[in-house]
Amino acid sequence: MAEYWFARSAARSWTCAPAPARVRAFHASLPGYAPTPLTELPSLAAELDVGRVFVKDESARLGLPAFKVLGAAWAVHRTLAERAAAIGTYAAGPVTLVTATDGNHGRAVARTARVFGLRAHVFVPEGVHPEAARAIAAEGAELTPVAGHYDDAVRLAAEAAAAPDAVLVQDTAWPGYERVPGWIVEGYSTLCAEIDSQLAAAAVTGPDLVAVPVGVGSLAQAVVTHYRSRPAQRRAPALLAVEPGAAACVTQSLLRGERVSVTTGGTAMAGLNCGTPSSIAWPRLRDGLDAAVSVTDAAAFRAAGDLAALGVSAGPCGAASLAGARAALTGHDATERRTALGIGPASTVVLLNTEGAAANPATLPG
Template identity: 70%
Template sequence: MSENVSALPTPPWTVRPGARTWRCAPAPAEVRDFHAALSGYAPTPLIELPVLAGELAVGRVFVKDESCRLGLPAFKALGVSWAVHRLLGERVGSGRGRGPVTLVTATEGNHGRAVARTARLHGQHAHVFVPAGVHRRAVAAIVGEGAEVTAVAGTYDEAVRRAAEAAAARDAVLVQDSAWPGYERIPGWIVEGYSTLCAEIDEQLAALGLSEGPDLVSIPVGVGSLAQAVVTHYRSRDRGGAPALLAVEPEAAACVLAGLVRGAAVSVPTGETAMAGLNCGTPSSLAWPYVQGGLDAAVAVPDSAAAGAAARLAALGVSSGPCGAAALAGLRTLLGGAGAAERRRALGLDATSVVVLLNTEGASANPHHTSGQ
């Protein structure tokens, strides 16, 4: 089967019956306790939006609002803080932790800033590689955290390659949120860090009398690490009522959708997109078995859909960038237009369903993404 997303039906999407029965091991329980002990930690809001529930013809809609997480405008600090904690603890235990270390990464914005902030808080150095098209304000925010920044005249995947080479050439450690064969331990820690977000959702829904959890979770997807964390959370328990899990990607970089259609991980060429943090052409090798096994569906959306969703959330009082708004854009795309009733049935949604949208970034996290700036 071709991995060419343009050959898929309109809207480009796929559904996979049986994903809710797939099982995996849970994330470590101590991650949540670690985050709870951090200075400035508080659970991010779970905001109910009845107006959206009416528009989508479901029972209740909640937005997990990551527009301010540990002082940064995106969820990424959860994964980075846990991974750096594990990394520095390991270095001290092995006797290599006497001096500062340089943490190297590639980013479209949010992850790199989280690495830079965490390095600064721990008295370490950071070197961040940014691909072409990342907005100058996003770069300035990373520099403002004290990091060295190197611009790469190429794609995100090329920036990752350059970062890996730089880390190998000096006394440095690559802290990347994407994995490949031979580089999976630190990305695995980053994924574990994201589990706190899901644990908070459980607690917040239970406080509202919804202890059975949601019926569907919509997840913006780049390399798939957040999706891996969400799949791990919901597919590691045997109780009933497992939710449908929906991945949403830009049409310009729909590598997970293409892989699910083909039945194997693939790399796809990427184009320009306002959903900068999702502009990834290759899924994480660590995430792929989880997204292939545990995702119910995937959809690719155009920039116009993400922009419209961000505007709708803003009108309802939720700050969201294009990446965070992709969760709403994907669900709106599937539940509207020709064939919507069939897609609704495939996702198991009806007028009583509870939906959670992961708003992974605030509006300030992702300025307009324009090539060459």
């Protein structure tokens, strides 16, 4: 599987508007809310030849093994609030939340539906591990298997959500469907706000590099929005997107200079196995990312094992950030890539571990 690499020099001078400040207050009001850990790992700093490495550990977020519930909860809250304003109550009748998923998002929507007393209908494409599908069903959701890839499941979910009592809660956008995905991205801003507070408590002014795993690009959009909307006097970090080589839709779009779809292959990084960047994410990724790199399943599994040995639970999707940092900062092209990212021996690196091992029970074939 070929490795793809993209870098540009102008991203750190680009700016955008921030996410709404009230998002974190909403999450703080939810039962069981607490900031997820930001764990420092000195041995990784030594390996990557940087000053400090921190892992934002999303392996236990509001009772689920991934960050996705931040976006799902905020988007459903906003959707129900608008519905209440339109019809005078939170729900005039039974409401079904409909979505497609490659794992974590579907479970987050199903959990949110249960919390809000709603129903959930989740479309699951090929390649999602049966245990991940069972976890979604255990939340009380209706499950529909799809004989196709993620994009096929999204299309079928959108068709099902045309029913009058249904609401599509999808974490990818396309022309004509952008408000709800936009709210999902806003929900992810809480993760970045927590990092700011946690780095400040560790006497760090801010990261020099943030590595983020990418599927359709919604979390990366939130990361770009956060770090490209900060006051001018604050240091702008380099932002690195990491994808499976079998589904490098964002990297391929960056290389071609336009949003494109790619044919995806099999990958253990099921949550990143997406063939088309979100329409609302793409402009921010195009303008705000410094670099993008693809990694192999073997590299992701190695990273997951290394994180586990250091006390951090990570599935292959979450560990992709470490695999991507290794690809960017070590190896035969390291000097050129480190220069492009502005990374030196005193730099601070933040890796986003987006899921715990329990979220993705896949194992290497053979």
